[in-house]
Amino acid sequence: MPSPITHVLYLRLILLCYPIVVQTGAHSADQVTLTTDPAFTFTTSNTGPATPTVTTDSISSSHGIPHLHLKSKSPHCAHMSRLVDSEDCIGALDGKGPKNILVTGGLGFVGSHLVDSLLQHGHNVTVVDNLSTGNLSNLDHWSSHANLHIIIDDVENRNFHTSLPDLHQIYHLASPASPKHYQSHPIKTIQTNVLGTSNMLDLSKRLDARIVLASTSEVYGSPTEHPQTETYWGNVNPVGPRSCYDEAKRLAEAMALAYENELNISVGIARIFNTYGPRMRPDDGRVVSNFVVQALRGNPMTIYGSGNQTRSFQYVSDLIEGLKKLMASNVTGPINIGNPQEISIHQLSVTIAEILNISSSSVREFYPLPVDDPPRRRPSIGKAKELLDWSPKIKVREGLGATIDYFRKSLHLPNRS
Numbered sequence: 001m002p003s004p005i006t007h008v009l010y011l012r013l014i015l016l017c018y019p020i021v022v023q024t025g026a027h028s029a030d031q032v033t034l035t036t037d038p039a040f041t042f043t044t045s046n047t048g049p050a051t052p053t054v055t056t057d058s059i060s061s062s063h064g065i066p067h068l069h070l071k072s073k074s075p076h077c078a079h080m081s082r083l084v085d086s087e088d089c090i091g092a093l094d095g096k097g098p099k100n101i102l103v104t105g106g107l108g109f110v111g112s113h114l115v116d117s118l119l120q121h122g123h124n125v126t127v128v129d130n131l132s133t134g135n136l137s138n139l140d141h142w143s144s145h146a147n148l149h150i151i152i153d154d155v156e157n158r159n160f161h162t163s164l165p166d167l168h169q170i171y172h173l174a175s176p177a178s179p180k181h182y183q184s185h186p187i188k189t190i191q192t193n194v195l196g197t198s199n200m201l202d203l204s205k206r207l208d209a210r211i212v213l214a215s216t217s218e219v220y221g222s223p224t225e226h227p228q229t230e231t232y233w234g235n236v237n238p239v240g241p242r243s244c245y246d247e248a249k250r251l252a253e254a255m256a257l258a259y260e261n262e263l264n265i266s267v268g269i270a271r272i273f274n275t276y277g278p279r280m281r282p283d284d285g286r287v288v289s290n291f292v293v294q295a296l297r298g299n300p301m302t303i304y305g306s307g308n309q310t311r312s313f314q315y316v317s318d319l320i321e322g323l324k325k326l327m328a329s330n331v332t333g334p335i336n337i338g339n340p341q342e343i344s345i346h347q348l349s350v351t352i353a354e355i356l357n358i359s360s361s362s363v364r365e366f367y368p369l370p371v372d373d374p375p376r377r378r379p380s381i382g383k384a385k386e387l388l389d390w391s392p393k394i395k396v397r398e399g400l401g402a403t404i405d406y407f408r409k410s411l412h413l414p415n416r417s
């Protein structure tokens, strides 16, 4: 039997110092709603009473400090996408017994799907997240589950370490991922990936827990080799607008290897390529969410550049399987986790238009390509196939269909197909 972990929400003052504006975009600082899910409300306000109080259902605090109010009603698994995990919900242990697992960034897009999968397999999961780009509604469907423990805190902090059980595994995902978010807070992006990663590696050493680091295909920069193998050193502009993320992730990889070599911890480095699926934020500026939300709203899909640049899009459930296989192995990597099926941005817009049954020629608008935007990205996944027996399964049309369904429902948009 897994030892139950009480589902408690901790509010750390560090969260309150963090620029919540990342989460709230251009909305008023006084009161903002952080979720589009009607089953769940999460609001912040800076006009509250003087003394902080923390309960599972509400969090209040003093001037300048947000009020947080939670209400949850969903049963477990109620919001799960049909493609998120093919296994039956809850109780399907993986045969090796439940583990205590920390997921940093577990309230974000990728992290919340990983938490779903780990809980479904009977593990005890602790999430640490500062809510800068994540959202409590992403795990609302587990809100009363005894094996989930959510700590609202920053990975740079060490205070929350005392709240942790003895961990067997750490998935370190905490970091903004979309260029829009990381470029609007470049210092915090560097600090999260450098100081936060160092903190998590120290934790891994202290608890003797294997750690999987979420790195990125951005370590290849604007690649001059295709497809990108793990031996390619990349072509990164160290002082460009993407460097706060690219270079910080490169340093995070270097740190993980240094800890493994010098302190003998067990590390797995996943170089994640473009991933999409339900729970992406509609406003995160990434191309799939942009196109889908624009098309569903009947607006033109905005293409930056000619549209001939390519990406390789991986559906989120494939990534989760890859991360879990990396964790279950003793592979250090770095190892590419991505879908090698290359598609041009133009073709992506056409495919979305076809799925929605709208005319693609009348719905595209062209804007200049952002600085340092790579013209091509495509992973070589030979290493993942050989060492992890992993390859992606979900075809782009199937994944886009599920993503469109998600945005249609969560944004209450009409069925245009």
Ligand SMILES: NC(=O)c1ccc[n+]([C@@H]2O[C@H](COP(=O)([O-])OP(=O)(O)OC[C@H]3O[C@@H](n4cnc5c(N)ncnc54)[C@H](O)[C@@H]3O)[C@@H](O)[C@H]2O)c1
Pocket (backbone or CB within 6 Å): 104, 105, 106, 107, 108, 109, 110, 111, 128, 129, 130, 131, 132, 133, 134, 135, 153, 154, 155, 156, 172, 173, 174, 175, 176, 177, 178, 192, 196, 214, 215, 216, 217, 271, 272, 273, 274, 275, 276
């Ligand atoms: N989604 C992709 O296409 C992609 C591609 C490559 C790499 N990655 C990596 O995967 C990880 C997850 O990406 P995602 O798409 O889910 O992004 P996301 O922004 O949806 O999730 C990141 C989560 O980390 C949290 N976070 C950020 N900084 C933190 C901090 N200092 N302390 C605690 N929590 C913090 C955020 O609140 C959020 O919940 C990131 O490390 C990202 O670099 C993602």
